[in-house]
Amino acid sequence: MRSFLFLLGGNRRDGNTETLARHAAAALPPDVGQRWLRLDDHPLPPFQDIRHTGDGLYPVPEGAAKLLADATLDATDLVIVSPLYWYSVSATTKLYLDHWSAWMRVPGYDFKARMAGKTVWAVTTISEEDESVADPLIGTLRLSAEYFGSWGGALVGYANRPGDILRDTGALERAAAFFGPGAARRASRASDPAPG
Numbered sequence: 325m326r327s328f329l330f331l332l333g334g335n336r337r338d339g340n341t342e343t344l345a346r347h348a349a350a351a352l353p354p355d356v357g358q359r360w361l362r363l364d365d366h367p368l369p370p371f372q373d374i375r376h377t378g379d380g381l382y383p384v385p386e387g388a389a390k391l392l393a394d395a396t397l398d399a400t401d402l403v404i405v406s407p408l409y410w411y412s413v414s415a416t417t418k419l420y421l422d423h424w425s426a427w428m429r430v431p432g433y434d435f436k437a438r439m440a441g442k443t444v445w446a447v448t449t450i451s452e453e454d455e456s457v458a459d460p461l462i463g464t465l466r467l468s469a470e471y472f473g474s475w476g477g478a479l480v481g482y483a484n485r486p487g488d489i490l491r492d493t494g495a496l497e498r499a500a501a502f503f504g505p506g507a508a509r510r511a512s513r514a515s516d517p518a519p520g
């Protein structure tokens with residue numbers, strides 16, 4: 325069964341980026357699972373690079389890290405919902421991505437192989453007029469997605485103060501189609517058994 329995990333990486337409640345993501349999610353068919361997690365509600369510990377120390381393996385994650393790792397592995401589709409912060413993802417979102425490097429090295433998790441079947445999407449809002457300012461964020465997420473699995477695409481809206489996104493009717497229209505027929509195709513591929 326298809327199931328979308330929405331990871332909210334903004335650092336304020338009811339932000340524009342979440343609103344835009346909720347518009348996109350509203351168009352998903354009812355039989356598609358949706359889970360929403362706010363990264364601020366599940367603070368991750370600082371990431372430590374022990375790849376080249378000892379056996380290079382990481383312990384099984386605990387607490388917030390376990391919740392987020394398990395939620396990630398349970399989903400067929402991951403939607404990174406992050407405002408544009410200094411041309412990239414929020415620090416909270418980046419920390420979550422860094423932890424993928426740990427989860428790849430947890431014995432028994434098969435994180436990389438299980439990620440191979442997933443599609444990663446991005447939803448962001450920007451306050452500058454030129455949409456190209458989101459290119460670094462999109463590049464970060466697209467390349468990371470392709471390292472593991474598939475890239476679904478990016479949805480970008482214009483907003484600054486809370487609620488502004490509701491005036492970006494173009495973005496709301498794109499949101500309604502964002503996970504459209506292409507999503508169904510990708511998600512059916514994503515539900516195939518992961519290699520290895």
Ligand SMILES: Cc1cc2nc3c(=O)[nH]c(=O)nc-3n(C[C@H](O)[C@H](O)[C@H](O)COP(=O)(O)O)c2cc1C
Nearest residue numbers: 339340341407408409410411449450451452483484
């Ligand atoms: C720390 C920080 C950095 C930001 N950097 C940028 C930026 O580089 N480019 C931009 O267009 N907007 C930038 N913004 C504006 C936000 O992207 C914009 O207000 C967005 O709508 C906030 O999303 P939210 O309502 O979901 O929190 C920044 C905002 C903050 C708080």
